[in-house]
Amino acid sequence: MNSNLETIFNEAEKRYLTTDELGTMGNYVDSLPTRLSVYRWLRDQEVELLQTVADQLQQEYSQASVPVMEQCIKNGVLALRSCAMAMLMLDDNYVHDRVSWLKQSQQNYQSQEMDASFYRLLDKQLSRLLNTQQLSLLQPSLNVVQNVLGDRARAVEASENLSVSSLF
Template sequence: MQSPIDGIFDEAENCYLKPEELQAIGHYVVSIAERMSAYRALRDRELELIQQAADQLELEMPGVETAVLERAIKNGMLTLRHCGMAMLLNDPNFVQKRLLNWLKDSIELHQAQGADAAFFGLMKQQLQQSLNAQQMALLEPFLTQVETVIPAQQKEEMLTIAGIF
């Protein structure tokens, strides 16, 4: 696995960097302090925000088996950690290569889409409350990648006579 910035450095042995490559390195360097700050905030608040999301999940899904809820929480925690590392590295390939295929298979294997989707939504709510807007903006692209694998939580539709005809 190679991040975009690594690819630039690998090409440096063949020729000098192009202006757009220098610009990419400059952006990476300028934003590293912000990304490190956001990563620290995730690391320091992880237990609190995961616990709050887990408590809410139990309230919203009282009839679901504990093992299903625990798996959804573990998947959420792993997702958050992978997204945090991808944000720190500024590398969308990190999430794609290290998380998405495994997560998709896990969700399908255990047939717990509802619990995973619910927990992911609750976790995102907690993140929005725990992180500042700048930190959330850095993390959001990686969470969006995960949304391609975790199905949106389905709201139960009420069956009406009008809906039948």
């Protein structure tokens, strides 16, 4: 949970909340229906969303090895799920804690460029499918992932038709 909200909950045991604290709590509660809606949408549309990204990634990287492509997509799926949960909880630290291992995976597979392309394509799809308010809720968590990985955006070619649903 967001550390500010956690502090507010802890303080509520000792005293009534201040006007500012109630405002913070109110803002979170007010945004929760939209957060839940975006989370449900991501959950329900994950395969279609990521299949489109995977197809575009394959076009850009038609000569890349299948294991590297698969790992890039698997990592992207796991990162997106972490971003969705962080968005729901309004806690970017959650996503940072969950994706810190991605950098090592990226180094092991030498997938820096492919990963950068994956997140660029994911951003493009999300921008096309979500409205501005919905995207603004998810974007901070996605930015955390991209910052963990570093922001490299060169294109190399990759191969084989992959199905996102076949990776899990």
